[in-house]
Amino acid sequence: MTTVVLVDDQQLIRDGFKLMLNLEPDLEVVGEAGDGKAALALTAQLHPDVVLMDIRMPVMDGLEAVRRLSAAHTASAVLVLTTFDLDEYVFQALRDGARGFLLKDAPREQLVHAVRAVAAGESLLAPAITRRLIERYVRRPAPGSAPGLLAVLTGREQTVLRLLAGGLSNAEIAADLVVGEATVKTHVARLLAKLGVRDRVQAVIAAYESGFVEPGREPLRPTGSGSSAAASRP
Numbered sequence: 584m585t586t587v588v589l590v591d592d593q594q595l596i597r598d599g600f601k602l603m604l605n606l607e608p609d610l611e612v613v614g615e616a617g618d619g620k621a622a623l624a625l626t627a628q629l630h631p632d633v634v635l636m637d638i639r640m641p642v643m644d645g646l647e648a649v650r651r652l653s654a655a656h657t658a659s660a661v662l663v664l665t666t667f668d669l670d671e672y673v674f675q676a677l678r679d680g681a682r683g684f685l686l687k688d689a690p691r692e693q694l695v696h697a698v699r700a701v702a703a704g705e706s707l708l709a710p711a712i713t714r715r716l717i718e719r720y721v722r723r724p725a726p727g728s729a730p731g732l733l734a735v736l737t738g739r740e741q742t743v744l745r746l747l748a749g750g751l752s753n754a755e756i757a758a759d760l761v762v763g764e765a766t767v768k769t770h771v772a773r774l775l776a777k778l779g780v781r782d783r784v785q786a787v788i789a790a791y792e793s794g795f796v797e798p799g800r801e802p803l804r805p806t807g808s809g810s811s812a813a814a815s816r817p
Contacts, residue, residue, distance in 0.1 A: 585702045588614040588629060590622040590645070591637040591664060593727075596687060603691045610698060619648030624657050632702040636681070637664045638672045646675055653680030655782070660701040671675060677784050682706045704753060706783035733795070740774040741795075743767065748796045749788045763789060 587604055589597045589612055603613045614629050616622040619636075620643040626634055635654070638645035649661055663676045663684040673684045682701040685694065700706075733741065739760075745757045753771065757764040771783065780786050790796040 585610050585633065585698065586613045586631040587611065587631065587633045587635060587698060588616065588622065588625055588631040588659075589635050590616045590619070590640070591635075592617045593637075596637075596664075600694065603694055604698065605693075607664045607695055610695065619643030619651075622648050623651055626657060629657075630657075631659050633698050634659050634661045635664055635685075635698070636661050636676075638676065646672060646679065649681050650679045651675045658672060660704075662697055662701050669769070678788060680785070682782060682784060725807070733778045736774055740770055740777070744774055744786060744790055745796065747783055748767045748790045762798055 587610060589600055591597050591600075594617075601615070604610045604612050605662075612643050613631055614625045616625050618640045620634065622634065623643075628741050636645045636648060649663070652659065652661060661681045663673055663681045665684055666687055673681075677684070683697065683706050685697050689697070693752050703753065736744065742760070743756060746759060751759070753764050753767045757767045760767070760780050771786075775782070775786055778786055780789055787796075
């Protein structure tokens with residue numbers, strides 16, 4: 584059973600999400616909070632798998648709550664709720680440790696998929712929306728940053744990072760590189776450790792901010808034929 588805490592200052596929104604999630608046999612809403620401060624206390628008490636977090640709230644907003652949850656190294660995955668798909672506050676939440684974001688008017692199927700994905704350790708990186716968000720608010724890379732990033736990653740890890748920046752899941756990366764999904768997970772874990780980031784979202788942000796992936800350009804993607812994959816082996 585995947586447990587969820589809902590955090591939003593609007594009761595109607597919490598009621599709607601709770602109804603949709605509790606219809607699923609593997610999902611359960613175990614708590615609700617109306618502000619970030621209450622969310623911190625509830626998360627510490629219940630240790631949910633997923634926290635659905637609004638950004639604009641009284642007492643303590645979602646940004647500060649995400650920062651504090653990240654600093655506390657909580658195992659709960661935070662999924663940010665927003666009214667707009669391009670919002671500088673959402674980008675800041677991603678930088679601070681949120682696993683992804685979801686529009687409040689998302690259909691039930693999308694909500695359920697998002698909760699299951701982040702609970703399973705995936706980051707919610709919808710290729711089009713998330714890339715636009717990152718490209719809009721990402722800081723310009725410092726001169727010479729990209730070579731430094733290249734130096735710490737093997738050729739295969741660089742390829743995996745580019746595919747992460749393209750929004751691909753582990754299964755999709757495995758199909759493109761013609762390897763097993765377990766192998767992809769190993770590469771992802773290693774590149775996260777080398778970059779000193781906690782999850783895939785922050786790895787993608789680092790890729791853009793270092794200049795490794797350029798805003799406005801589609802991240803390079805192997806053809807799946809095996810030749811490009813072989814060329815990127817360490």
